[in-house]
Amino acid sequence: MPLLSRSHRAALVSSVALATTLTLAACGSGGTSGGGGSGGDGSVEVLASFYPLQFVAERVGGDRVEVSNLTPPAAEPHDLELSPAQARTVGTADLVVYQSGFQAAVDEAVEGRQPAHVVDASEAAGLEAHPGEASADASEASEGTADEHADEEGADDGHDHSSESGLDPHFWLDPTRLVPVAEQVAAELTAIDPDGADEYAANLADLTADLTALDTEYAEGLASCASPYLVTSHEAFGYLAERYGLEQIGITGIDPEAEPSPARLREVADIIRDHGITTIFFETLTSPKVTQTLAQDVGVQAAVLDPLEGLSDTGSDYLDVMRNNLEALRTGLTCA
Numbered sequence: 001m002p003l004l005s006r007s008h009r010a011a012l013v014s015s016v017a018l019a020t021t022l023t024l025a026a027c028g029s030g031g032t033s034g035g036g037g038s039g040g041d042g043s044v045e046v047l048a049s050f051y052p053l054q055f056v057a058e059r060v061g062g063d064r065v066e067v068s069n070l071t072p073p074a075a076e077p078h079d080l081e082l083s084p085a086q087a088r089t090v091g092t093a094d095l096v097v098y099q100s101g102f103q104a105a106v107d108e109a110v111e112g113r114q115p116a117h118v119v120d121a122s123e124a125a126g127l128e129a130h131p132g133e134a135s136a137d138a139s140e141a142s143e144g145t146a147d148e149h150a151d152e153e154g155a156d157d158g159h160d161h162s163s164e165s166g167l168d169p170h171f172w173l174d175p176t177r178l179v180p181v182a183e184q185v186a187a188e189l190t191a192i193d194p195d196g197a198d199e200y201a202a203n204l205a206d207l208t209a210d211l212t213a214l215d216t217e218y219a220e221g222l223a224s225c226a227s228p229y230l231v232t233s234h235e236a237f238g239y240l241a242e243r244y245g246l247e248q249i250g251i252t253g254i255d256p257e258a259e260p261s262p263a264r265l266r267e268v269a270d271i272i273r274d275h276g277i278t279t280i281f282f283e284t285l286t287s288p289k290v291t292q293t294l295a296q297d298v299g300v301q302a303a304v305l306d307p308l309e310g311l312s313d314t315g316s317d318y319l320d321v322m323r324n325n326l327e328a329l330r331t332g333l334t335c336a
């Protein structure tokens with residue numbers, strides 16, 4: 001067991017605090033499930049496993065639900081660990097919204113606690129494999145020759161969140177893929193709290209309209225760009241790239257903690273020069289150092305793109321951050 005990083009320890013501490021709150025809340029409502037929450041006063045307890053799922057649950061549930069997030073704000077959801085108290089809340093929540101194959105600790109808790117109502121975003125969103133260029137690079141971080149075959153080998157070499165399926169977990173960066181998840185959340189909430197059926201349906205329609213509008217903004221905003229090449233630190237943007245006709249070039253792979261090999265860094269530097277790429281992107285939650293150093297070495301700009309695995313600014317939401325990302329992309333890729 002490696003030493004816990006600072007952010008990891010911080011995550012654990014705030015997880016315990018959250019778990020305590022959840023336990024108290026669950027006791028108050030008697031932890032009923034399937035018996036019909038009383039509704040209207042936020043009495044339906046929803047547990048989301050990380051931010052984009054929290055956003056969906058909050059928007060669809062509105063005032064009738066109380067949503068808690070297992071991943072603390074601004075923490076990395078990859079490799080989340082749960083306290084025993086948090087694991088118990090998975091069993092007492094009225095609805096658990098999670099993504100199987102992404103956070104092993106949550107998978108385990110769902111399996112062990114058998115919550116009465118569950119939405120699995122992996123099933124709802126239709127995950128795909130996006131074997132990126134850097135994928136095979138990560139865990140055999142030797143100076144190796146393995147890079148050459150990265151594309152063909154696929155993503156599966158032991159990253160926690162994708163090792164079972166080899167599928168790319170980052171579906172939420174294509175806004176249209178949040179819609180089927182929201183539909184399932186609405187269906188489950190309606191089953192738990194039938195009195196809220198009309199409200200959930202109306203909230204779902206609002207959210208769907210917002211996501212559709214965002215999708216249109218992206219499609220129009222990225223329709224004519226000087227460069228289609230999206231060089232990113234961790235390969236979170238495969239679904240976004242696929243939807244809007246970009247090509248993702250990952251520096252480290254799908255696992256944000258992995259360190260790229262010197263060979264991979266040289267390879268990406270060559271790609272940047274060959275294609276005349278002017279901006280490469282790094283993210284907010286993980287260390288930007290690798291990307292910034294690479295940008296300096298090659299003489300290009302480095303800009304922030306937020307993979308939205310957590311929310312670093314609580315004054316904004318999924319839609320705000322996605323619009324900031326679109327502006328960063330339009331500038332970095334020189335879009336008309």
Ligand SMILES: [Zn+2]
Nearest residue numbers: 236254256309
């Ligand atoms: Zn990720």
